Amino acid sequence: MVLNVEAAGLIEEINAAIKLRDSHLSAMDDQMEKFHGPYYQREATDTADYSPENTYYEHVSLMVPRLVFDNPRVRCASRRPGAQAEVAEALKHGLNRWVRDVDLRRLLVEMATDMLFNFGVCLVSEEDRQDVVLPEMNPQSSSRPKWPRVERVSQRRFFVDADASRWEDARFMGHEWKRDREDLLKMAKDNPDGGWNVDAIKGMAEDNDRSEWEEKNKPGVPFRKEVYVYELWLPEIELKDSPGVGGGFHGTIYTLAANASLSSTSKDGKPVKGEFIREPRPFYGPRTGPYVTFGVYKVPDLVYPLAPLTAVEGQIRELNTHVLSASNSMMKHKRIVGVNDPRTAQLVKDVQHDYVAVVPFEDGRALVQEFELGGQTEQQANWIAVSRHRADRVLGMDEALRGSVTGVGTATEHSIASESAATRMAYIRQAFTDSVVNMLRAVAFYMYHDDEVVFPLGEEAMLELGLMPGEEPWFQGGGHGDSGYSFDDLELEIEPYSMERSSEGLAQKRALEAHQILLGSLQSMQMFPDYPWKDHFAKIGNAMNLPDLAELVTDELLGRLAADLQRMQESEAMAMQQSSQPRLGKDVGRAGVGAPNRGKLSQSAPKLGQMMGQMLQGIQQPGGAG
Numbered sequence: 001m002v003l004n005v006e007a008a009g010l011i012e013e014i015n016a017a018i019k020l021r022d023s024h025l026s027a028m029d030d031q032m033e034k035f036h037g038p039y040y041q042r043e044a045t046d047t048a049d050y051s052p053e054n055t056y057y058e059h060v061s062l063m064v065p066r067l068v069f070d071n072p073r074v075r076c077a078s079r080r081p082g083a084q085a086e087v088a089e090a091l092k093h094g095l096n097r098w099v100r101d102v103d104l105r106r107l108l109v110e111m112a113t114d115m116l117f118n119f120g121v122c123l124v125s126e127e128d129r130q131d132v133v134l135p136e137m138n139p140q141s142s143s144r145p146k147w148p149r150v151e152r153v154s155q156r157r158f159f160v161d162a163d164a165s166r167w168e169d170a171r172f173m174g175h176e177w178k179r180d181r182e183d184l185l186k187m188a189k190d191n192p193d194g195g196w197n198v199d200a201i202k203g204m205a206e207d208n209d210r211s212e213w214e215e216k217n218k219p220g221v222p223f224r225k226e227v228y229v230y231e232l233w234l235p236e237i238e239l240k241d242s243p244g245v246g247g248g249f250h251g252t253i254y255t256l257a258a259n260a261s262l263s264s265t266s267k268d269g270k271p272v273k274g275e276f277i278r279e280p281r282p283f284y285g286p287r288t289g290p291y292v293t294f295g296v297y298k299v300p301d302l303v304y305p306l307a308p309l310t311a312v313e314g315q316i317r318e319l320n321t322h323v324l325s326a327s328n329s330m331m332k333h334k335r336i337v338g339v340n341d342p343r344t345a346q347l348v349k350d351v352q353h354d355y356v357a358v359v360p361f362e363d364g365r366a367l368v369q370e371f372e373l374g375g376q377t378e379q380q381a382n383w384i385a386v387s388r389h390r391a392d393r394v395l396g397m398d399e400a401l402r403g404s405v406t407g408v409g410t411a412t413e414h415s416i417a418s419e420s421a422a423t424r425m426a427y428i429r430q431a432f433t434d435s436v437v438n439m440l441r442a443v444a445f446y447m448y449h450d451d452e453v454v455f456p457l458g459e460e461a462m463l464e465l466g467l468m469p470g471e472e473p474w475f476q477g478g479g480h481g482d483s484g485y486s487f488d489d490l491e492l493e494i495e496p497y498s499m500e501r502s503s504e505g506l507a508q509k510r511a512l513e514a515h516q517i518l519l520g521s522l523q524s525m526q527m528f529p530d531y532p533w534k535d536h537f538a539k540i541g542n543a544m545n546l547p548d549l550a551e552l553v554t555d556e557l558l559g560r561l562a563a564d565l566q567r568m569q570e571s572e573a574m575a576m577q578q579s580s581q582p583r584l585g586k587d588v589g590r591a592g593v594g595a596p597n598r599g600k601l602s603q604s605a606p607k608l609g610q611m612m613g614q615m616l617q618g619i620q621q622p623g624g625a626g
Helices: 007-024 028-036 055-067 083-102 104-117 181-190 198-202 212-217 313-331 342-350 378-395 411-449 459-464 504-527 533-543 555-580 604-619
Strands: 074-078 120-128 146-153 158-160 173-180 226-234 249-258 274-284 291-294 334-339 368-373 454-456 474-476 490-494
Touching: 007 158, 007 226, 007 249, 007 274, 028 055, 028 104, 055 104, 055 313, 055 378, 055 411, 074 083, 083 104, 083 146, 083 411, 083 454, 083 459, 083 474, 083 490, 104 120, 104 146, 104 291, 104 411, 120 411, 146 411, 173 181, 181 198, 181 226, 198 274, 226 274, 291 411, 313 378, 334 342, 411 490, 504 533, 504 555
Parallel strands: none
Antiparallel strands: 074 490, 120 146, 120 291, 158 173, 173 226, 226 249, 249 274, 334 368, 454 474
């Protein structure tokens, strides 16, 4: 059955999708208040419950630095030989340059935080760049250069097909955005061929209804007369005038205006009406669509993923309930002194610490008695410990993950617990890395297909490509129409350890190991110059979080070692010819004087080892991630 792509039909689908989304985000407001605490935003959280056990902050602060600490480094390869390998090499340099220029780490921190609470969504698209001046020799110098763009989409603005059981099966997904009416009219004026409906834009109702979350967290913001727009991607709809998959177009984008936001009914209870403010247009982008989702665990037959903190929400609330109960008991705790007459009471009150006071006795006993009322009971303390252990066990946070070892238990027990926590954390890290790869693959799609994506690569690419000083490498996409290759032939992956933090001790240990490996390989490199030593050390460097290790094995070094080997072989051959017919002792020479260099490295090899050690120290700075 084909979806109803009329405005009323799409609005009905959107309302069902928003209702499903809001049911998954029902606990998000409470989680955010407990995450940032009551002193982050006083006006919005005066009535919020105080959570002594801030598991949300603890989990996020421990996990986010482990998921993303630095910008990722990308490797790109092709499953087909030939010219496609050069394209993969160019894409690798282009993606790594783009990651650094946009500082992707900042967006990834937001995605990691969203993923730990519920789910994260980012939108991949293209934008015009006014700050790039193209060189005159570039064939596209007359066009406006483009640039891949990635932006975060709030969970409260995103929606997906409510009838889908997986992201891949969703028949539509989209998000809501808001603009000033004047900005929409300017967009329509600047792009007359964009299919904008100016009359529909002028007739859009200004929505002065603010959501409950906005009213609470953004108090006092004036009414800005903004209009709300729904934008949807339907992968199954192909327009007649679409260039098709061969041209890089997949599905259709629909843009609607609604007279209310984030709700399925207006104030008077009538259904929300929608109207197209732009004609449906083919979507130019990857077949997976413009949205990339971040999630951890899959729930069978449900489209939204399950986040760790959402799964443990019940245990966290129970733990805080008992901790607050014990806190209230301690607030009622009293320690009083009882006496039998006012004179003794005044005496006990006025006496100082460590002073001797005379108090009346009766039958050998003092008439002063101390009472202690209220306070935390032993049962409360025991149950708090049980609840805390249960929440930590389900969430996978042990003392080793926190960096605190109490000494309770054997070393074997700590090792087993640490291994279990590392396995669970590795799965979360892999889920995050997979989403980052999907996002970078969507960015690579525009770099591969669009010849208007043009930008300089920088000095690092110049050195790696072996260009002469003064030669400026540029990246330009497109140009694959008649090549016989396709974008699907390319494979992307994140270099191991590139997003993680390396400790100072570990970085120094890896640098020393790499230094020893290089020195130990010099003779083998001399004996087997045809072996792909650069690729060999590139793999070793990636495994050791030293991505620049292969740069030490330059063509000049390999050529020098090969020349040494050739000279050594020629010297040995000449020595054998001369020694076959000795004539005089002076021709043979004394032992050790004038003897050929048999099986020894060039005298420059020790100097090369020292140079490599200095270069390694420059590459592997303590505290960095490569």
